[in-house]
């Protein structure tokens with residue numbers, strides 16, 4: 001009785017205050033991933049001092065948000081993704097997911113790697129089942145879920161193919177399906193479409209947006225493509241050259257997302273803004289590489 | 294020292310698989326060209342499906358026969374030379390009797406049961422040694438490949454023994470285990486264990502790091518990671534080692550049987566030579582070759598069953 005009463009009280013409380021104060025909805029959203037002053041150094045063989053890949057990274061990713069991350073090559077994007085994924089530990093600062101510090105990898109986050117890390121000895125379907133096995137989902141349910149997700153990425157009929165019998169785009173779709181199948185709250189994607197041709201990439205981008213809208217997952221998506229960043233991201237985070245920090249986070253707001261977004265004049269403006277931010281950083285990164293030898 | 298064990302020198306899985314495929318693979322022509330062929334006939338004019346199907350069947354059969362012919366031609370030439378050269382006197386028929394005489398001797402050996410007896414003796418020894426090597430070397434290799442402390446502990450000893458030829462140790466085995474079966478089986482076991490061990494270690498250590506990372510990202514613990522990723526990824530490499538060991542098991546056994554034995558194909562060959570029953574000697578050699586060939590074919594087909602997922606290149 002008391003529990004039920006408590007629940008209704010708090011459940012009604014927040015929307016009421018939100019409306020009465022008149023704050024825009026956006027500021028109310030819950031922070032899913034909170035990266036606080038994170039640094040990462042690597043011990044390099046033969047070097048006398050550690051190599052700093054990331055320094056003072058601050059980034060808050062909202063629940064259900066699609067955030068794209070751009071930055072010059074070698075600035076530490078993949079390193080940041082590994083940290084959020086819990087695959088490595090930060091050298092400084094902290095990363096919180098739902099307010100709790102990340103202590104290791106977990107099934108609340110799904111990682112899609114750039115080089116389609118599918119298990120070559122497993123069929124497409126069995127690859128999708130992998131995370132479900134890790135989650136101890138019973139066999140029959142696993143099968144059914146895997147079938148559902150292979151359909152979702154448009155690969156029904158390819159269940160029994162081995163990865164080497166699939167095209168690059170198909171493999172990447174299986175990798176995405178595998179990460180979706182165990183139903184993580186957060187999807188971390190590292191340049192997943194980089195190796196694909198323009199047509200395949202565009203169709204996968206649309207598919208991903210469709211899936212995102214349907215599932216409401218929080219997505220962090222690394223890309224080299226400014227167009228891709230603007231097209232997919234509701235916000236675009238631009239990183240500095242190494243040691244990487246977040247230089248600026250740009251809010252991408254179109255009136256409507258119907259029709260050809262790329263033809264919208266604002267698309268060009270966002271594109272140009274990010275391009276300008278990146279230009280200086282890329283130049284700096286290249287200078288750095290030259291002096292590093 | 295630990296690092297030198299990491300790569301299975303001379304037993305690279307790729308080359309191993311390729312050489313294995315040479316023996317039995319039927320590359321394409323059986324069914325492959327049938328598709329473009331029908332495409333051209335269809336373009337040339339209307340062809341009824343039935344006739345088209347029949348033609349495709351004929352073509353496939355023809356291609357298969359041609360392939361079979363090409364593959365057996367060299368063998369046929371060798372057999373012909375073996376038969377004719379001694380008869381024409383080009384080679385001394387006392388030392389190299391014509392093939393027909395060798396085959397007659399082989400048949401006689403088979404008929405009086407001696408062949409079976411020697412064959413059985415050899416087969417039991419090589420299978421016992423080979424089987425024991427599999428049972429011992431795979432777990433050991435997995436442990437060394439996966440657990441750094443085990444590798445650090447065992448590597449120096451393994452490095453030392455790896456560079457000690459099995460042949461050099463045969464007298465030791467005979468001294469310790471006597472002239473009977475145990476010394477021969479242990480000798481085969483010793484020789485067979487190396488390719489399996491080294492390939493298993495290499496297989497475990499060379500698992501694509503990205504796959505491990507990918508599995509870890511899904512929260513897999515150490516034990517599950519080993520069972521679900523490391524083990525299946527290492528299977529093809531382990532099998533390459535097993536196939537090499539299979540070949541070794543017969544090669545080295547023959548040597549042991551020539552040194553000290555009362556039965557076995559090695560003994561048969563040696564004994565036939567000493568007592569100048571030359572056709573019998575060749576009959577023994579042919580038997581051992583065919584045995585080796587069959588053994589390899591068997592292992593290749595088993596290997597293929599276990600690694601269908603590998604890119605067929």
Ligand SMILES: Nc1ncnc2c1ncn2[C@@H]1O[C@H](COP(=O)(O)OP(=O)(O)OP(=O)(O)O)[C@@H](O)[C@H]1O
Nearest residue numbers: 042044051053072073074075076077078079080242
């Ligand atoms: N394990 C490691 N040991 C040493 N240095 C590393 C390691 N991993 C990454 N680095 C270094 O950290 C820097 C950032 O690497 P990272 O892979 O995160 O870059 P990135 O932004 O993803 O680049 P790209 O866009 O080219 O993928 C690089 O300079 C790289 O050399």
Ligand SMILES: [Mg+2]
Nearest residue numbers: 077078079190
């Ligand atoms: Mg990267």
